[in-house]
Amino acid sequence: MSQHDDKRRRLLGRLSRQFAYTAPVLALVAGGAVLQATADDTSTEAGFAAVTEATLLLASNHAAAEGEAEGEAEAEGEAEGEAEGEAEGEAEGEAEGEAEGEAEGEAEGEAEGEAEGEAEAQSSAAVQRPDDYTPGYSETDANPQELLARGEELYYDTSLSTNGLSCASCHGSDGQDEGYKATFEQPFPHRVAMASDQFGMPExxxxEMVQVCMVAPMEAEPLEWEGEALQSLSAYMVEVQRRFAGAPHDL
Structure with a gap:
């Protein structure tokens, strides 16, 4: 036996004693090649099985398999971590988006409500009697005939509107008295649905009813409060209300 073969035999014997049958991965690389033992070489020391070429190759394959498994486990861990991170990020983003959307919606709703309230208040102010206003007609007594005659002319006057309507367009001509609710049977002041619904005025x-009609269906500016047109139309409507209710009137 040559000195070289003796060294190799002793080396294989030591490897057998260290790792036995449950040896971990063993790959001896020398000059890029795996050091292999021949099938005939065995170890007789301490009763351990000899490390053979098959043993080394099995250990090498086992090590490669364990390495691949560890690599796959690490890759799965990284993938799970990335997925969890993305899910958490999306959840946080959605929560923040919902919170921002709700806050913006509430702010917009409040702003719209305030704007609508201000617009309604401004519109109501345009059709409600001013504090320093004194009407030039009567809702309880008779009104002058010249006032009623002028009021009748204006009742049919389409130039008061911006859309070609007149009072008669909605309420009929020649004493037909159309388009009034049952509440119109009550003397002024009384409830008018359009004034209540659109301007928040209970009666x-x-x-004021003439001004509501000017602003809403006729789409025009309110008449001058103490002007001849408003006083004449208002006196005429008092008599129309009396006629509608079946009460004595001057028309």
Whole structure:
């Protein structure tokens, strides 16, 4: 036996004693090649099985398999971590988006509500009697005939509106008295649905009802409060209300 073969035999014997049958991965690399033992070489020391070429190759394959498994486990861990991170990020983003959306919606709703309230208040102010206003007609007594005659002319006057309507367009001509609710049977002031629904006014006087009609269906500016047109139309509407209710009137 040559000195070289003796060294190799002793080396294989030591490897057998260290790792036995449950040896971990063993790959001896020398000059890029795996050091292999021949099938005939065995170890007789301490009763351990000899490390053979098959043993080394099995250990090498086992090590490669364990390495691949560890690599796959690490890759799965990284993938799970990335997925969890993305899920958490999306959940946080959605929560923040919902919170921002709710806050913006509430702010917009409040702003719209305030704007609508201000617009309604401004519109109501345009059709409600001013504090320093004194009407030039009566809702309880008779009104002058010249006032009623002028009021009848204006009742049919389409130039008062911006859309070609007149009072008669909605309420009829020649004493037909159309388009009034049952509440119109009550003397002024009384409830008018349009004034209540659109301007929040529980009841109106005759001149306020005329102003509501000017602003809403006729789409025009309110008449001058103490002007001849408003006083004449208001006096005429008092008599129309009396006629509608079946009460004595001057028309």
């Amino acid at each position: 109106v006087h005759a001149d």
